[in-house]
Structure formats: structure tokens, C-alpha cells
Amino acid sequence: xxxxxxxxxxxxxDEKALEALKHAGEIIKKGGLVAFPTETVYGLGxxxxxxESSKKIYAAKGRPSDNPLIVHVADxxxxxxxxxxxxxxxxxxxxxxxxxPLTMIMNKSDAVPYETTGGLDTVAIRMPSNKIAAxxxxxxxxxxxxxxxxxxxxxxxxxAKYCVEDLDGRxxxxxxxxxxxxxxxxxxxxxxxxxxxxxxxxxxxxxxxxDILGGVSIDKTILSADSGVKPKAPGMKYRHYAPKGDLTxxxxxxxxxxxxxxxxxxxxxxxxxxxxxxxxxxxxxxxKADVVKSAGNRDDEEEIARNLFSILRxxxxxxxxxxxxxxxxxxxxxxxxxxxxxKAAGHKVVRI
Ligand code: AMP
Ligand code: MG
Numbered sequence: 001x002x003x004x005x006x007x008x009x010x011x012x013x014d015e016k017a018l019e020a021l022k023h024a025g026e027i028i029k030k031g032g033l034v035a036f037p038t039e040t041v042y043g044l045g046x047x048x049x050x051x052e053s054s055k056k057i058y059a060a061k062g063r064p065s066d067n068p069l070i071v072h073v074a075d076x077x078x079x080x081x082x083x084x085x086x087x088x089x090x091x092x093x094x095x096x097x098x099x100x101p102l103t104m105i106m107n108k109s110d111a112v113p114y115e116t117t118g119g120l121d122t123v124a125i126r127m128p129s130n131k132i133a134a135x136x137x138x139x140x141x142x143x144x145x146x147x148x149x150x151x152x153x154x155x156x157x158x159x160a161k162y163c164v165e166d167l168d169g170r171x172x173x174x175x176x177x178x179x180x181x182x183x184x185x186x187x188x189x190x191x192x193x194x195x196x197x198x199x200x201x202x203x204x205x206x207x208x209x210x211d212i213l214g215g216v217s218i219d220k221t222i223l224s225a226d227s228g229v230k231p232k233a234p235g236m237k238y239r240h241y242a243p244k245g246d247l248t249x250x251x252x253x254x255x256x257x258x259x260x261x262x263x264x265x266x267x268x269x270x271x272x273x274x275x276x277x278x279x280x281x282x283x284x285x286x287x288k289a290d291v292v293k294s295a296g297n298r299d300d301e302e303e304i305a306r307n308l309f310s311i312l313r314x315x316x317x318x319x320x321x322x323x324x325x326x327x328x329x330x331x332x333x334x335x336x337x338x339x340x341x342x343k344a345a346g347h348k349v350v351r352i
Contacts, residue, residue: 036146087106087192092213158179197216202333
């Protein structure tokens with residue numbers, strides 16, 4: 001299949017852009033797939049209420065079919081059709097953070113096919129704030145099922161070129177809306193349990209949810225290395241975001257971390273292994289690896305979040321065999337950063 005790539009400026013959705021989005025909407029309504037930007041990462045969209053579209057999404061990504069998709073909507077009224085009942089908490093959360101990077105789990109209605117929910121009786125719903133995404137949802141009939149627009153197991157795409165890399169020839173269209181703002185996937189909160197439970201950390205933090213709802217719990221598997229415990233979000237059990245090379249996180253006193261990593265790199269280089277380091281602006285010049293990437297300033301979690309997945313992909317492009325990453329602090333979105341980094345590293349952490 002020939003994949004059409006169209007460029008749209010989110011800040012200037014003019015007549016031409018609207019035409020393109022209408023065309024993209026037609027593709028989705030007819031059962032086709034379109035990759036599109038959201039504020040978190042790029043999504044791979046199909047009609048959420050069409051079981052054939054969801055099957056195509058799994059096939060295009062090579063995604064296990066027990067890993068449910070998130071249904072994207074553009075307004076609050078749309079939710080009523082796809083859930084049994086809208087819980088009180090959903091209105092509170094929607095008021096505070098929608099449109100935005102939060103996904104809510106509710107009990108699904110019969111309108112949502114099991115193909116979309118991976119066989120579950122619950123459905124994950126999000127209202128993205130990206131204007132291209134919102135218009136595309138409206139043009140597509142109101143319900144777009146969209147996981148991240150990467151091949152299963154690869155880091156989520158933060159730029160359209162990564163969608164092209166993974167999905168060229170597998171989808172009808174890719175909409176290039178530039179680099180995304182956040183860079184990590186949405187926070188997921190399950191509203192079918194009491195108190196609501198965070199299943200995946202993201203830009204919307206536990207503190208923010210606590211403030212809005214007056215108490216939430218958190219799935220214990222999120223930051224633990226215990227692979228014996230099954231996470232509540234089916235997708236979280238997979239080794240996502242995995243770079244091709246071997247990644248280890250090194251945690252501890254910054255000076256000692258640098259010293260340890262440089263020693264390991266020296267050994268690996270003697271063995272002829274190509275090495276890489278994920279550093280910060282403060283430390284990038286201290287490393288002797290073949291490829292050193294700064295994720296950003298140590299105290300700027302938002303910058304680090306935006307850069308992380310792209311860095312993992314760049315290491316793949318440069319065929320780095322062995323990588324080390326500094327551990328990042330867990331303020332704000334930092335918890336989500338460490339959650340994704342731990343998964344990328346297969347929970348390999350050295351504490352010194
Ligand atoms: P992705 O869109 O690729 O970030 O993946 C969607 C994530 O949402 C996966 O981790 C899924 O397991 C999770 N998810 C989607 N629907 C549900 C649901 N009904 N219950 C729990 N987790 C879900
Ligand atoms: Mg994903």
C-alpha cells in the first residue's frame with residue numbers, strides 16, 4: 001500500500017489543512033488507518049467502533065491482540081454512547097484536565113467491539129488537546145481507536161519521521177504535525193475501581209489526580225522490578241520502548257555514576273562493542289562513549305520527557321550495542337520518565 005504523508009501546522013489549520021483532514025476522516029470511516037499527532041506521542045488511528053479497523057491496527061503494529069486500544073473522542077457527549085455509565089469522577093477529571101494527556105478506564109457499552117478493548121469489558125478513553133487530532137476525530141465520526149504509532153516493541157514516535165520509519169506501506173496516511181509537546185504516553189487512571197487506580201504514570205501526576213479526586217491508588221507494578229506481578233493495564237507487561245542494544249540504568253551519586261559508566265565503557269570498547277550514554281547537559285562532556293546524547297537539563301523533566309524516545313531510536317540508528325543511562329529524578333513527569341526508562345532497560349539497574 002502507498003502511504004500518503006501530509007504536513008499540517010497545528011497553529012494554522014487553514015482550508016487546505018481542513019481538506020486534508022476531511023480526506024483523512026474519510027479514510028478512517030471507510031475502515032482505513034491514519035497516523036496522526038497528539039500532544040503525547042503520535043497515534044495510529046482507525047474507527048474505534050469498527051472491529052475490522054481494530055484488527056488492522058493490531059496487524060499494522062504487530063501488536064499482541066490482548067493489548068487494548070485507547071478510544072479518542074473530541075467532546076464529552078461522545079462518551080455516553082461508549083460507556084455503561086459516566087462515573088462522577090470522570091466529569092471532575094474532564095473538567096480539570098481534558099482535553100489533555102489523561103486516559104480514563106470505564107465500563108464499556110455494547111457499541112464498543114471487543115476487538116478494540118482486547119476482549120475486556122472496560123474501555124480506555126482520552127480526549128487529546130492537539131488541534132489536528134481533535135479535528136481528525138470529528139471528521140472520522142467521533143471515535144478513533146489509537147495506540148502509539150510505532151511497531152510493537154519500539155519506542156513511541158515523537159515525530160512523524162519515526163511513524164514513516166515504522167509504518168510506511170502499512171497505513172493509508174501519516175499526518176506530519178511536527179514534534180509532539182510532551183513525548184511520553186498519557187497517564188492512565190482506572191475509574192472502575194474504588195479508589196481510582198493509576199495504571200500508567202504520565203504528564204498528569206499522582207499529586208494532580210489526588211488533588212482533583214481526593215485520593216487515588218497506584219498499580220504497584222509501575223515502578224517495581226518484580227516481573228512476577230501482572231500489571232493491571234495489559235500493555236504494561238510487555239517490554240516496550242526497547243532499544244536494540246543492551247541498556248542499563250546507573251543510579252547514585254552523580255560523580256560516582258559517571259566514573260562507573262566510564263569504566264564500563266572502557267571495558268566494552270576494548271571488546272570492540274559500540275557504546276552509548278544517555279546523559280544530561282550537565283554531564284554530557286564527561287563521558288567517553290562512542291555516542292553520547294543529552295536528554296536535557298537535569299532539572300527540566302519536561303525536556304527530558306520530550307527527548308527520551310527519540311534518543312532511544314537514535315541509538316538504534318547508530319547501531320549502538322551497549323548503553324548506559326543516568327537515572328533521572330522523579331519529580332512531576334519524572335516518575336513517568338523512570339517508568340519508561342526502566343521498561344526500556346528491562347529493569348536492569350545498577351545502584352552505586
Ligand atoms: P498505547 O496506546 O500504545 O500507549 O497503549 C494503550 C495502553 O492502554 C496499553 O498499555 C493498554 O494496556 C492500556 N489500556 C487500554 N485499554 C485498557 C483497559 N480497558 N484496561 C486497562 N488498560 C487499558
Ligand atoms: Mg504504545
